[in-house]
Amino acid sequence: MAAIQVNHLSKSYGGFQAVNDISFEVEAGTVFALLGRNGAGKTTTMELLTGFQKPDAGSVRVLGLDPFKDRSRVRGNVGIMVQEAGFFPDLTAGQTVGIWRDFTPAARPASEALELAGLTAKAKTKVRQLSGGEKRRLDLALALLGEPDVLFLDEPTTGMDPEARRNIWKVVRDLAAGGTTVLLTTHYLEEAQQLATNLAIMDRGEIVLGGDMAETLAARVGQVSFELPSVSHAGELPLPATVRGRLAVVKAADPDLAAQTLLGWASERGLRLRGLEVRTASLEDLFLELARNDEMSQTNAPARSDHGTRSDRPARSGGAGA
Ligand SMILES: Nc1ncnc2c1ncn2[C@@H]1O[C@H](COP(=O)(O)OP(=O)(O)OP(=O)(O)O)[C@@H](O)[C@H]1O
Numbered sequence: 001m002a003a004i005q006v007n008h009l010s011k012s013y014g015g016f017q018a019v020n021d022i023s024f025e026v027e028a029g030t031v032f033a034l035l036g037r038n039g040a041g042k043t044t045t046m047e048l049l050t051g052f053q054k055p056d057a058g059s060v061r062v063l064g065l066d067p068f069k070d071r072s073r074v075r076g077n078v079g080i081m082v083q084e085a086g087f088f089p090d091l092t093a094g095q096t097v098g099i100w101r102d103f104t105p106a107a108r109p110a111s112e113a114l115e116l117a118g119l120t121a122k123a124k125t126k127v128r129q130l131s132g133g134e135k136r137r138l139d140l141a142l143a144l145l146g147e148p149d150v151l152f153l154d155e156p157t158t159g160m161d162p163e164a165r166r167n168i169w170k171v172v173r174d175l176a177a178g179g180t181t182v183l184l185t186t187h188y189l190e191e192a193q194q195l196a197t198n199l200a201i202m203d204r205g206e207i208v209l210g211g212d213m214a215e216t217l218a219a220r221v222g223q224v225s226f227e228l229p230s231v232s233h234a235g236e237l238p239l240p241a242t243v244r245g246r247l248a249v250v251k252a253a254d255p256d257l258a259a260q261t262l263l264g265w266a267s268e269r270g271l272r273l274r275g276l277e278v279r280t281a282s283l284e285d286l287f288l289e290l291a292r293n294d295e296m297s298q299t300n301a302p303a304r305s306d307h308g309t310r311s312d313r314p315a316r317s318g319g320a321g322a
Pocket residue numbers: 013016018036037038039040041042043044045307308309310311312313314
């Protein structure tokens with residue numbers, strides 16, 4: 001069953017089309033990544049999904065309800081972690097969660113929310129003294145308070161060190177395994193690849209690529225690179241390669257198999273393939289590819305018109321029950 005359904009959704013700001021006719025679904029208990037460059041429309045989409053904004057056209061359903069019209073019913077079942085947290089700087093992390101808890105129906109114990117977000121050791125630290133990454137974790141603790149069925153995470157690990165990021169990934173995986181539906185935006189492609197089973201890449205308000213993560217990546221080629229042995233030339237290789245200087249690159253749908261073929265060829269000739277690197281396709285490759293295609297298509301395109309200010313961006317609200 002789809003926990004989130006988005007149908008031909010559009011939103012513009014003073015004539016500027018921030019979200020343009022997008023559609024996608026998120027199955028219950030899965031993690032979905034919304035990706036794209038700065039200004040692609042991810043946050044606006046998130047705001048439409050969480051009922052902070054009203055669509056101009058199209059529809060959104062979260063757990064079968066309209067998040068704008070049925071705001072209070074939807075809010076009881078969702079957790080939201082937005083980009084710009086507004087905390088009281090003189091409260092401790094523990095007090096912040098405690099206060100938020102009072103406004104959250106059926107909330108889990110504050111200590112549990114702090115523990116899940118990896119903030120137990122900072123419970124007595126004032127918000128103003130928390131690092132950027134710790135503030136993100138506090139925001140996550142608030143979003144998790146109401147034991148939400150659906151969790152919206154807008155760039156959840158920005159500012160976190162690699163270890164903290166991995167800890168958050170574990171929290172997200174465990175939640176999804178327990179049936180929570182998670183929609184996240186991120187600029188860390190590895191994060192999306194690690195967590196999400198489905199993705200949508202947005203550009204200029206539109207979804208330019210979407211679907212199953214594994215299938216999307218499987219459709220891309222990987223590559224094998226190595227130093228061409230000095231006694232050889234590209235024409236002798238068993239697979240087509242491009243050679244720059246002495247660096248040979250072989251593109252292949254199955255780069256492991258290509259590497260085996262190349263190593264077999266080299267060993268038959270008593271050669272070594274120095275600097276051999278095998279790379280399967282990654283989201284990063286996909287992004288670079290989309291950006292390159294975009295640059296090419298933009299070369300002759302007319303300039304983009306300017307648009308309104310961001311002044312009507314709604315102020316922060318927080319976790320479940322906000
Ligand atoms: N309230 C607003 N008023 C006018 N323009 C806005 C408003 N909110 C967003 N925009 C514009 O809409 C576009 C999409 O913004 P949005 O914040 O949704 O992008 P994003 O993909 O989340 O970007 P980022 O990765 O930088 O957070 C941007 O060009 C932005 O300047």
